[in-house]
Amino acid sequence: xxxxxxxxxxxxxxxxxxxxxxxxxxxxxxxxxxxxxxxxxxxxxxxxxxxxxxxxxxxxxxxxxxxxxxxxxxxxxxxxxxxxxxxxxxxxxxxxxxxxxxxxxxxxxxxxxxxxxxxxxxxxxxxxxxxxxxxxxxxxxxxxxxxxxxxxxxxxxxxxxxxxxxxxxxxxxxxxxxxxxxxxxxxxxxxxxxxxxxxxxxxxxxxxxxxxxxxxxxxxxxxxxxxxxxxxxxxxxxxxxxxxxxxxxxxxxxxxxxxxxxxxxxxxxxxxxxxxxxxxxxxxxxxxxxxxxxxxxxxxxxxxxxxxxxxxxxxxxxxxxxxxxxxxxxxxxxxxxxxxxxxxxxxxxxxxxxxxxxxxxxxxxxxxxxxxxxxxxxxxxxxxxxxxxxxxxxxxxxxxxxxxxxxxxxxxxxxxxxxxxxx
Amino acid sequence: xxxxxxxxxxxxxxxxxxxxxxxxxxxxxxxxxxxxxxxxxxxxxxxxxxxxxxxxxxxxxxxxxxxxxxxxxxxxxxxxxxxxxxxxxxxxxxxxxxxxxxxxxxxxxxxxxxxxxxxxxxxxxxxxxxxxxxxxxxxxxxxxxxxxxxxxxxxxxxxxxxxxxxxxxxxxxxxxxxxxxxxxxxxxxxxxxxxxxxxxxxxxxxxxxxxxxxxxxxxxxxxxxxxxxxxxxxxxxxxxxxxxxxxxxxxxxxxxxxxxxxxxxxxxxxxxxxxxxxxxxxxxxxxxxxxxxxxxxxxxxxxxxxxxxxxxxxxxxxxxxxxxxxxxxxxxxxxxxxxxxxxxxxxxxxxxxxxxxxxxxxxxxxxxxxxxxxxxxxxxxxxxxxxxxxxxxxxxxxxxxxxxxxxxxxxxxxxxxxxxxxx
Numbered sequence: 154x155x156x157x158x159x160x161x162x163x164x165x166x167x168x169x170x171x172x173x174x175x176x177x178x179x180x181x182x183x184x185x186x187x188x189x190x191x192x193x194x195x196x197x198x199x200x201x202x203x204x205x206x207x208x209x210x211x212x213x214x215x216x217x218x219x220x221x222x223x224x225x226x227x228x229x230x231x232x233x234x235x236x237x238x239x240x241x242x243x244x245x246x247x248x249x250x251x252x253x254x255x256x257x258x259x260x261x262x263x264x265x266x267x268x269x270x271x272x273x274x275x276x277x278x279x280x281x282x283x284x285x286x287x288x289x290x291x292x293x294x295x296x297x298x299x300x301x302x303x304x305x306x307x308x309x310x311x312x313x314x315x316x317x318x319x320x321x322x323x324x325x326x327x328x329x330x331x332x333x334x335x336x337x338x339x340x341x342x343x344x345x346x347x348x349x350x351x352x353x354x355x356x357x358x359x360x361x362x363x364x365x366x367x368x369x370x371x372x373x374x375x376x377x378x379x380x381x382x383x384x385x386x387x388x389x390x391x392x393x394x395x396x397x398x399x400x401x402x403x404x405x406x407x408x409x410x411x412x413x414x415x416x417x418x419x420x421x422x423x424x425x426x427x428x429x430x431x432x433x434x435x436x437x438x439x440x441x442x443x444x445x446x447x448x449x450x451x452x453x454x455x456x457x458x459x460x461x462x463x464x465x466x467x468x469x470x471x472x473x474x475x476x477x478x479x480x481x482x483x484x485x486x487x488x489x490x491x492x493x494x495x496x497x498x499x500x501x502x503x504x505x506x507x508x509x510x511x512x513x514x515x516x517x518x519x520x521x522x523x524x525x526x527x528x529x530x531x532x533x534x535x536x537x538x539x540x541x542x543x544x545x546x547x548x549x550x551x552x553x554x555x556x557x558x559x560x561x562x563x564x565x566x567x568x569x570x571x572x573x574x575x576x
Numbered sequence: 577x578x579x580x581x582x583x584x585x586x587x588x589x590x591x592x593x594x595x596x597x598x599x600x601x602x603x604x605x606x607x608x609x610x611x612x613x614x615x616x617x618x619x620x621x622x623x624x625x626x627x628x629x630x631x632x633x634x635x636x637x638x639x640x641x642x643x644x645x646x647x648x649x650x651x652x653x654x655x656x657x658x659x660x661x662x663x664x665x666x667x668x669x670x671x672x673x674x675x676x677x678x679x680x681x682x683x684x685x686x687x688x689x690x691x692x693x694x695x696x697x698x699x700x701x702x703x704x705x706x707x708x709x710x711x712x713x714x715x716x717x718x719x720x721x722x723x724x725x726x727x728x729x730x731x732x733x734x735x736x737x738x739x740x741x742x743x744x745x746x747x748x749x750x751x752x753x754x755x756x757x758x759x760x761x762x763x764x765x766x767x768x769x770x771x772x773x774x775x776x777x778x779x780x781x782x783x784x785x786x787x788x789x790x791x792x793x794x795x796x797x798x799x800x801x802x803x804x805x806x807x808x809x810x811x812x813x814x815x816x817x818x819x820x821x822x823x824x825x826x827x828x829x830x831x832x833x834x835x836x837x838x839x840x841x842x843x844x845x846x847x848x849x850x851x852x853x854x855x856x857x858x859x860x861x862x863x864x865x866x867x868x869x870x871x872x873x874x875x876x877x878x879x880x881x882x883x884x885x886x887x888x889x890x891x892x893x894x895x896x897x898x899x900x901x902x903x904x905x906x907x908x909x910x911x912x913x914x915x916x917x918x919x920x921x922x923x924x925x926x927x928x929x930x931x932x933x934x935x936x937x938x939x940x941x942x943x944x945x946x947x948x949x950x951x952x953x954x955x956x957x958x959x960x961x962x963x964x965x966x967x968x969x970x971x972x973x974x975x976x977x978x979x980x981x982x983x984x985x986x987x988x989x990x991x992x993x994x995x996x997x998x999x
Contacts, residue, residue, distance in 0.1 A: 178916075182939055259961060265950050267960045272942070274972055358972065379973045400995035407997030493601075515693070515990060516605055516676075527688050527993025536998070537690045537989065538682060549697055549781065549986035550802045551973040563972035566960065567938060570950025572823035574830030575959070 166349045169303060169337050170356025173276045176334035177301035177358075181273055185250045187330035188296055192246035195296075195324030199239040199289060202320035206235055209316040210285070217309050223414065227283040228310055238289045241541075245293040248540045251558035252299045255567055263576075266569040271562045273299035275358035278350055280372070282307040282364045288317045291361075292336045294543050298561035301332075303357060305339035305350060307364075314338060351376040359561075361544055381556060383521075383547040385471050385497035386416030388529045391488040391514070393505035394427035398435070400526055401504040405436050407528040408502065410443055414473045416545060417500045417522075417532040421468060421478045423488045426452070429481045433457050437479065445475050452481040468495040485510045489517050496520065498547050500532040500554075521547055521554035589772045592726060592760050593779025596699045599757035600724035600781075604696055608673045610753035611719055615669035618719075618747030622662040622712060625743035629658055632739040633708070640732050646837065650706040651733055661712045664964075668716040671963040674981035675722045678990055686999075689992040694985045696722035698781035701773055703795070705730040705787045711740045714784075715759045717966050721984035724755075726780060728762035728773055737761060774799040782984075784967055804979060806944075806970040808894050808920035809839030811952040814911040814937070816928035817850035821858070823949055824927040828859050830951040831925065833866055837896045839968060840923050840945075840955040844891060844901045846911045849875070852904045856880050860902065868898050875904040891918040908933045912940050921970050923947065923955040923977075944970055944977035 180188075199206070210230045217228065230238075251271060258268030277300050281287045288304055295302035306314040318338045325333050339346060347368075351360060354377040361381045362372045369384055390408050392401045408419035424432055433456040437447055447453075447460035448467045454460050460479070467478045468491070482488045485503075492501050502524040503514040515523050522532040532555060534542025539557030546552045552560035603611075622629070633653045640651065653661075674694060681691030700723050704710045711727055718725035729737040741761045748756050762769060770791075774783060777800040784804045785795045792807055813831050815824045831842035847855055856879040860870055870876075870883035871890045877883050883902070890901045891914070905911045908926075915924050925947040926937040938946050945955040955978060957965025962980025969975045975983035 181942070261959060261961050263954065263959060265954055265959070270938070270946075379971075397995065403995055403997050411998050519604070519695070520988065522989040522991060523693075524991040525993060527991055527996040528998050530998035531686065531688055531991055531993070531996070532989070536684060536686060536688070537991075538684050548802075553987055554989040564976055565943065566945040566955070566977040568945060568947040568950055568954055568960075570948060570954070572820065572826055573950040573954070574826050575834050575951050575953035 162343060162345055162349050165340070166346070166353050166356070169339065170276070170353050172334040173301045173303050173337060174356050176332040177273065177275045179332045180296075180299045180301055180335050183299060183331050185253075187328070188299065189246045191296055191325050191328045191331050192242055192293055194328045195289075195293065195321050196239045196243040196246070198320040198324035198327070199235060199242065199317070202316060203232060203235050206230065206313065206316050206320070207232065209312040212312045213310055220309060224283050224309070228285070230285055230313060234286065238286050242289055242293040245297050245541055248297065248558060251297065251562050258567075264571065264573045268567050269564045270567045271559075272565050274561060274563050276301045276303060276356055277561060278303045278305070278353075278357035278360045280305045280347060280350070280360070280362045280364065280368065282368075283310055285310045285313040285317060287363065288314050288338075289321065290541075291543065292321050294541055294558060294561060296331065296335060298558050300561055301335045303337055303339055303350070305347065306341055308341040311341050314341075347371070348375060351378075354378040363544060379551065381544060381546050381548070381552060381560065383416060383499060383545045385547070386418070386499040387420050387469065387471050387495065387497040388417055388499055389421045389423055389488075389492050389496060389501045390419050390529060391423040391482070391485070391492070391501070391503045392425060392428065392432060393485060393503060393507060393510050394425040395507035395510065396425075396428065396504040397506055398428070398432055401432060402436055402439065404502065404504055404526070404528050406439060408530055409440060409445060409477055411528070411530050413475055415530070417529050418473070419477065419529050420471055421480065421495070423480055423482050423491060424453075425485075425488070426481050426483055429453070430456055433479070433481070440477060445477050448476060448478040450480040453479045471497070485513055489514065492518055492520070499545070500524065500529045502527065502529050521545070585766065585768055585772050588763070589769070589776050589779070592762065593699070593776050595757040596724045596726050596760060597779050599755040600696065600698045602755045603719075603722045603724055603758050606722060606754050608676075610751070611722065612669045614719055614748050614751045614754050615665055615716055617751045618712075618716065618744050619662045619666040619669070621743040621747035621750070622658060622665065622740070625739060626655060626658050629653065629736060629739050629743070630655065632735040636733055636735045643732060647706050647732070651708070653708055653736060657709065661709050665712055665716040668720050668964055671720065671981060674720065674985050681990075687994065687996045691990050692987045693990045694982075695988050697984060697986050699724045699726060699779055700984060701726045701728070701776075701780035701783045703728045703770060703773065703783070703785045703787065703791065705791075706733055708733045708736040708740060710786065711737050711761075712744065713964075714966065715744050717964055717981060717984060719754065719758060721981050723984055724758045726760055726762055726773070728770065729764055731764040734764050737764075770794070771798060774801075777801040786967060802974065804967060804969050804971070804975060804983065806839060806922060806968045808970075809841070809922040810843050810892065810894050810918065810920040811840055811922055812844045812846055812911075812915050812919060812924045813842050813952060814846040814905070814908070814915070814924070814926045815848060815851065815855055816908060816926060816930060816933050817848040818930035818933065819848075819851065819927040820929055821851070821855055824855060825859055825862070827925065827927055827949070827951050829862060831953055832863060832868060832900055834951070834953050836898055838953070840952050841896070842900065842952050843894055844903065844918070846903055846905050846914060847876075848911075849904050849906055852876070853879055856902070856904070863900060868900050871899060871901040873903040876902045894920070908936055912937065915941055915943070919943065922968070923952045925950065925952050944968070
């Protein structure tokens with residue numbers, strides 16, 4: 154690629170970035186009514202555009218040749234999918250306003266009153282693949298939270314995203330209360346655009362990459378603005394000696410098999426040695442019956458010979474598929490040490506009926522979600538009652554775990570005085 | 577510097593970093609009693625070490641040759657300074673526990689109960705200059721918040737810091753309930769150590785640089801972990817046409833002159849044109865009387881000829897000294913535009929009696945503190961009732977504005993179930 158082309162990419166980013174920044178300033182002052190009415194209008198336009206969206210999606214699917222079946226699955230949008238999309242946008246309009254609230258306003262000894270106001274972040278940059286539903290979801294969440302969005306979808310979904318954006322813009326313009334630049338698609342055809350976008354910190358205030366590990370790694374290395382992301386989901390279920398084995402069985406099965414490819418799926422099962430001889434054959438035979446391959450520690454393989462011996466690498470692995478590593482541990486301390494060493498600070502569950510063991514697990518496991526007697530699959534914005542989810546963060550800063558509308562806001566201090574000066 | 581020396585620096589960082597990380601794991605489980613008793617003990621040891629600290633401080637002062645007078649001012653620790661230091665550590669012990677609380681625990685439709693628990697961050701790295709009081713302050717705040725600290729003070733305060741650390745360690749060891757590695761000094765003699773420290777993201781979870789702009793810029797360019805910082809404090813006071821001029825006068829004088837060199841000191845005064853002819857001569861003559869040099873816009877200089885004409889650069893400038901830029905603006909919108917263009921998103925005040933103008937200013941000024949009818953000097957952790965301050969953040973993420981103990985914590989989601997699985 155020549156310098157000229159790079160220059161023109163830079164100009165392109167500068168142009169859409171400047172428009173986005175201006176729109177974000179306007180959005181900061183947009184009333185709740187203006188934002189909600191726009192969302193309602195977008196939702197109904199998505200329904201009106203249904204056949205056009207289906208047509209575009211068929212086109213995208215027809216031209217995709219080398220895509221994996223899971224990619225095709227995520228790319229496909231059918232009529233009922235479009236209806237849920239419209240419903241999701243509508244439901245965001247009925248969520249409480251995430252901005253404007255002033256919390257904790259308290260009088261100080263000097264006489265000033267101090268509180269914290271929730272405010273939009275500015276411009277949110279989103280990089281994602283396949284799944285065109287993200288386009289509508291993120292547009293809705295950024296509008297609701299008073300931000301502007303730059304959406305860089307995958308080239309494989311270009312036509313679908315472009316028609317979806319047409320529906321979104323029609324919805325915005327029909328109400329005419331928020332700037333149409335508050336949501337913009339970034340041209341996905343040039344692969345170099347990602348590298349430019351993740352360094353455009355003059356325009357993009359927060360970057361949310363959603364996609365494969367290579368994308369996240371690129372972003373971690375080169376992004377110059379704050380990033381909301383999760384890298385790995387090596388989630389554990391620890392079955393304590395005091396566990397109710399019926400619960401343990403149901404939770405382990407659900408955590409591994411309800412969906413195989415999600416980040417909150419269990420990848421390693423830890424079983425207390427005291428109950429291993431009873432629980433291991435029970436759970437592993439059930440898992441095997443539904444096609445899960447077992448990579449076991451040597452203790453486990455003695456109890457369940459129909460398993461492959463796990464290597465050191467297995468404990469670090471996020472299989473995202475029909476494979477599970479299983480290890481017998483001495484006790485809760487041993488389980489916590491394993492999770493601390495091999496885990497990814499995403500989501501870890503304990504199954505136990507013992508108060509002190511549960512307390513210790515909660516305090517010492519340093520993950521974004523620590524779950525007691527329930528499936529790891531619950532780590533999700535909707536299940537947590539956030540009303541929406543923009544992603545899951547395994548960072549400790551700004552937002553951690555499932556991130557809803559609040560993760561798209563910041564806070565500023567508001568001080569009300571009556572002529573006070575500092576002494 | 578040869579490769580060998582760099583290698584040994586790397587080894588040194590790895591050694592103290594590993595010890596810090598281990599200590600932070602222990603601190604995560606340290607009870608409130610253990611943390612508070614250690615703080616009480618540190619406080620009394622600082623008093624016992626008073627003469628040794630004074631001696632060390634005299635030594636540091638005697639060997640400092642090329643230091644500016646403000647640097648010497650910050651480096652100096654006298655008997656009453658040491659007493660306030662001990663008192664500050666003691667007062668941190670009486671603050672509420674910033675970790676362990678589980679907030680917003682709510683039952684979800686699935687039956688699970690979900691809440692958010694405040695947890696320590698891990699290892700906090702602090703880089704600072706001169707002011708040895710930071711050593712005790714930050715040690716107290718990190719212990720209280722269940723973190724570990726790596727403190728890199730200035731070489732000019734090496735002896736004072738080293739004796740202070742002796743007092744801190746004695747205090748910790750006498751109680752014996754928290755690991756002595758929870759606070760460690762980083763050897764300040766090698767200047768290359770800063771560059772190593774700010775890239776040691778395996779060990780340091782949060783970096784807080786406090787010092788000149790060259791340090792902050794180095795950190796912004798090269799740090800590989802999250803950073804809590806503020807770059808500039810170009811703070812404004814806007815006197816609206818509806819302002820109570822008595823309040824306006826008191827607030828402007830205080831904001832500029834109560835302390836000249838702090839980040840929340842006013843650097844630019846904006847005055848509504850409607851009241852300019854009345855207010856400008858009043859405030860500027862008072863300011864001049866106490867030695868403040870005025871850099872004025874052309875309109876202002878007509879009303880107050882005894883001023884220098886401001887250049888475009890003046891509006892961006894953080895003088896940190898006896899200079900003030902003054903501009904007459906059309907109205908609140910004009911003031912907000914000026915602040916948006918030239919400000920640093922730190923702290924900005926409006927003096928006004930008009931409800932709508934105040935509402936607009938609060939909503940549209942995108943600063944970490946927006947102040948109504950009070951001095952910008954109030955932007956401070958103690959004045960805001962945080963009980964302590966570790967710094968001021970002009971970022972929108974994690975913590976914004978004055979940062980107290982809460983800024984040294986993160987949150988994790990806690991889920992209580994009773995065998996629930998995801999459907």
